[in-house]
Amino acid sequence: MVDYAIIGGTGIYEPDLLEDIEAFESENIYGRVKVNIGRYRKKRIAFLPRHGEGHSIPPHLINYRANIRALADLGVKKIISTSAVGSLREDFRPGDLALLDQFIDFTKARKNTFFEGTEGVLHVDMTEPYCQELSQALRENAGKNFLHFPTTYVCTEGPRFETPAEIRMFAKMGADVVGMTNVPEVILARELGMCYASIAIITNYAAGISRENLTHQEVIETMKNNILKVRDTIFRTIENIDNQQSCGCNFANAEAGNLGK
Numbered sequence: 307m308v309d310y311a312i313i314g315g316t317g318i319y320e321p322d323l324l325e326d327i328e329a330f331e332s333e334n335i336y337g338r339v340k341v342n343i344g345r346y347r348k349k350r351i352a353f354l355p356r357h358g359e360g361h362s363i364p365p366h367l368i369n370y371r372a373n374i375r376a377l378a379d380l381g382v383k384k385i386i387s388t389s390a391v392g393s394l395r396e397d398f399r400p401g402d403l404a405l406l407d408q409f410i411d412f413t414k415a416r417k418n419t420f421f422e423g424t425e426g427v428l429h430v431d432m433t434e435p436y437c438q439e440l441s442q443a444l445r446e447n448a449g450k451n452f453l454h455f456p457t458t459y460v461c462t463e464g465p466r467f468e469t470p471a472e473i474r475m476f477a478k479m480g481a482d483v484v485g486m487t488n489v490p491e492v493i494l495a496r497e498l499g500m501c502y503a504s505i506a507i508i509t510n511y512a513a514g515i516s517r518e519n520l521t522h523q524e525v526i527e528t529m530k531n532n533i534l535k536v537r538d539t540i541f542r543t544i545e546n547i548d549n550q551q552s553c554g555c556n557f558a559n560a561e562a563g564n565l566g567k
Contacts, residue, residue, distance in 0.1 A: 308350045308377075308381050309549035310349060310351045310352070310549070311351065311377045311380075311384070312353050312385075312388075313356050313373070313385060313387035314353065314388055315356050315357070315507075322537055323537065324345065325345045326344055327344035328342070328344070329342055330343050330352075332376040332379060334372060335375075336369060337369045337371075337372035338372070339369070339373055340354075341354050341376060343380075346544060347544075349544060349545075352377060356368060356487060364464065364465040365464040365486035365487045366464050370490050370491050370494055378500065382500060383551055383556070384440055384501040384547070385503070386440070386444070386504070386505070386544070387488070387503070388504070388505050388506075389485045389505075390485065391459065391485040391507065392508070392509065392512035392513075392516075393483055393511050394460075394473060394476060394481055394482055394484060398454055398482055398483060398508055400508050401532050402508045403451055403453050403454070403508070403535060404455070404457040404482065404483055404505070404506040404508060405444055405453040405455040405457060405504075406436050406441075406457050406488065406504040406506055407435075407458065408456065408459070409458065409492065410461070410476070410479060411460075412460060412476075413461055413462065413489055415463065418490035419490070419493065421497065428559055428561060428562040429561070430558055435492050436503050437553050439501065439553035439555075440502070440547070440553070441503045444503055444539060444540075444543050447542040447543040447545075448542075449538065449542065451535045451536075457482045457483060458482050459481065459485060459504075460483070460485075461484075461487070465486065467512075470514025472513075473512045473515065474514065484512050485506065488504055496559075497558065497559055497562075499551075499555060499559050500555060500556075501553060501556075505539065505540070507536060508528075509524065509529060510525060
C-alpha cells in the first residue's frame with residue numbers, strides 16, 4: 307500500500323529524493339495513468355506528474371478523475387500537490403510560496419465529480435476544501451520557506467492566460483492567486499475521502515498587474531529557481547506526519563448513495 311502522494315504541477319516532473327523508484331501503470335474506468343512509486347525515510351510515496359511526461363497535457367485536458375482514482379486504488383490517504391500560479395496582489399511576489407485555503411471555480415467543461423448517478427449522488431461538503439490538518443503540517447515543516455496563508459485560489463479553464471478585466475474581477479471577489487489545475491482535483495480527492503493540501507508557487511504577476519506580456523517560459527524559469535523550496539517543504543512534511551486521518555476528510559463521502567430514497 308502507498309499512503310502518500312505528490313502531484314507535481316508545472317515544472318515539477320521528476321520524483322526527486324525518492325529511492326527504489328518503480329514505474330507503475332494503473333488503469334481504471336476513467337483512463338490509464340502512469341505513476342512513479344518510491345521510498346523516502348522508509349515511507350512509500352507515489353509521484354504523479356499532473357501534465358504528463360514533458361508537460362504534454364494542457365490543463366483543460368488533464369484526466370483528473372483517472373489520476374485521483376489511480377491514487378485511491380493504490381491506497382493513498384494524503385496528497386500534497388503543487389501548482390504554478392499568477393499573483394493578484396502586489397505583496398504576493400514571484401518566487402513566493404502560498405498555501406491554498408479556499409478556491410473559486412471558474413472552470414467550464416471539466417468532469418468534476420465521480421458521482422453522476424450510477425454511483426449514487428454526493429453533495430460533498432467543501433467548507434474546508436483543503437485538509438486543515440495536512441495544511442498545518444506543511445506550515446509547521448516549511449522551515450525558513452515562508453508560506454502565504456490563508457490563500458484563495460481562483461481556477462480558470464485555460465489554456466489561455468486571463469484578461470486584465472478578469473483579473474480585476476477575481477481580485478474584487480477576494481482571490482489572491484490564479485491558476486488552471488487545482489479544480490476539480492481537490493474536489494475529487496475529497497469525494498474519495500483523501501486528505502489534500504496544495505502549495506502554490508507564484509511565478510508571475512497576473513495580467514494587468516504585470517508590466518510585461520505573460521509567457522509560459524516565465525512560469526518555467528521561476529519554477530526552476532524555486533523548486534528546492536517546494537521540494538524541501540514537502541519531503542520534510544512527509545517525514546514528520548503519519549498515515550492516520552484524524553481530520554474528517556475520510557468521512558466526506560459518508561452520504562454517497564441514492565439520496566432520493
